[in-house]
Amino acid sequence: MQITNHLLYHKLSDLRMKLLYAKLSVCRQDWKHLDFMPEYNKFYYICEGNGWINIEGKHYQPQSGQLFFAPAGVLQSYSVTNDHPPYTMYWCHFTSNIGLHSLFQSMGIPNMIKVRDSSRLLGYFRQLIENRSHFGLTASIKIQSALLEMIAFFIDHAMIETKKEVNVPFINKLVDTIKYIDANLDKDMTIHELSQTAHFHPNYFIRIFKTHLGVSPMKYIYDRRLEKAKGMLSNSLMTINEVAQMTGFHDASHFSTSFKKHVGISPSEFRHQHSMMQI
Numbered sequence: 355m356q357i358t359n360h361l362l363y364h365k366l367s368d369l370r371m372k373l374l375y376a377k378l379s380v381c382r383q384d385w386k387h388l389d390f391m392p393e394y395n396k397f398y399y400i401c402e403g404n405g406w407i408n409i410e411g412k413h414y415q416p417q418s419g420q421l422f423f424a425p426a427g428v429l430q431s432y433s434v435t436n437d438h439p440p441y442t443m444y445w446c447h448f449t450s451n452i453g454l455h456s457l458f459q460s461m462g463i464p465n466m467i468k469v470r471d472s473s474r475l476l477g478y479f480r481q482l483i484e485n486r487s488h489f490g491l492t493a494s495i496k497i498q499s500a501l502l503e504m505i506a507f508f509i510d511h512a513m514i515e516t517k518k519e520v521n522v523p524f525i526n527k528l529v530d531t532i533k534y535i536d537a538n539l540d541k542d543m544t545i546h547e548l549s550q551t552a553h554f555h556p557n558y559f560i561r562i563f564k565t566h567l568g569v570s571p572m573k574y575i576y577d578r579r580l581e582k583a584k585g586m587l588s589n590s591l592m593t594i595n596e597v598a599q600m601t602g603f604h605d606a607s608h609f610s611t612s613f614k615k616h617v618g619i620s621p622s623e624f625r626h627q628h629s630m631m632q633i
Contacts (some may be wrong), residue, residue, distance in 0.1 A: 366452075366509075368568070371501045374447040376482035381405065381440035386433040394447045395454055396424040397504060399475060404438035407431070414466055416441075421475065422466045423508060425455030444479040448501055452568075458512075461525075467511045478504045527552040528566060535571075539579050540602050545571060579603065580616045587625045594621050 374394055385405065398407075400416045407414045408431040409424060415435070416422045424430055426449065434440040469475055481500040485493040531552045535543065548571055549559035563571050579601040586597045598609035613621045 366457075366505070368452065369502065369505065370451045371498065371505075372449045373482060373486060373497050373501060374449065376444075376446040376479065376486050378442075378444050378479070378483065380442045381434060383434055383440060385440055388431040388433070389429060390431070391427060391429050392424075392447075393426055394449050395426045397446050397448075397508075398422040398424070398441075399444040399469070399472075399479065401442040401444070402439075403441035403443070404435040405441045406433055406435060409465055412465075416466055419469055419472065420466055421469050421508060421511075423454075423458070424465070425453075425458070426450075427453070428455055444476065446479065446482055446501075446504075454505075463509060463512045464515070467508060467515055470511065475504070475507060478507065525566070527554070528563065531563075531571075532574075535575055535578060539575070539582055540600050542602065543575060575602075576612075577616075580613060583609070583613060583621070584617070584624065587621055597621065 381403065398416065399421050400418050402418050405415070407416065407422060407424060410428055410430070414422065424432075478500045481496055485496045485500075531548055534551045535548070545556050545560060549556040552559055554562065560570060563574070567574055569577070583597050583601045586592055586600060590597075592600070594610065595606040598604065598606045601609070603609035603612065610621055613624070617624060619627070
């Protein structure tokens with residue numbers, strides 16, 4: 355995985371979505387909506403026909419075989435093209451717990467891609483359409499799975515199309531800071547120290563860190579220490595005290611209390627459960 359995609363990976367690992375609609379449609383000649391700002395995201399996969407979409411003043415004319423992402427909370431318009439047959443397309447509307455538009459923009463991901471494997475994409479749309487009308491026990495899981503697969507499909511194709519490493523200076527600085535944190539989890543770290551690694555003023559550093567990672571720098575360090583501790587408990591024979599020292603807690607009692615609060619069980623119980631799972 356490219357290091358400059360670290361932030362994208364971090365944000366998407368917490369992604370959750372809710373499907374509103376999904377359908378295969380032949381658009382009517384009056385398919386038109388101007389200057390509106392929806393509260394939901396949209397995917398359009400164009401099978402055939404013509405039309406246009408405007409996102410924040412940028413004009414697009416998606417063609418057959420292209421997948422278009424129209425984000426929530428952004429001024430947009432769409433319409434048929436006069437004297438041409440309207441679109442036949444698969445489409446879906448969905449909400450998400452993170453702002454995909456700003457995230458995609460920061461990573462240089464475009465709104466429109468050329469689809470190279472339509473069978474996979476159509477399978478995701480059909481899974482959405484089929485399960486949206488069913489109330490089976492696993493329908494919601496299948497819907498969530500298809501939406502996540504569609505997002506992954508879109509990002510993977512977008513990265514191939516751009517054919518370049520994302521190079522946003524402040525993103526690269528944040529990634530350098532994340533690498534520094536991961537390499538020094540056994541040590542005490544201060545906001546001043548971390549802001550110096552990113553070459554930001556401490557107040558600005560805290561703000562931009564929380565904007566792009568969703569948590570404060572100190573909360574991120576705390577979470578990363580506990581994640582590292584879980585890995586060490588699962589894959590090493592270190593004592594609880596040694597794990598505490600290696601993850602920056604310096605005190606086995608404090609480590610055990612923090613671990614149980616975060617994970618729900620004590621470090622020794624976690625290790626026992628993991629060893630039972632490996633049998």
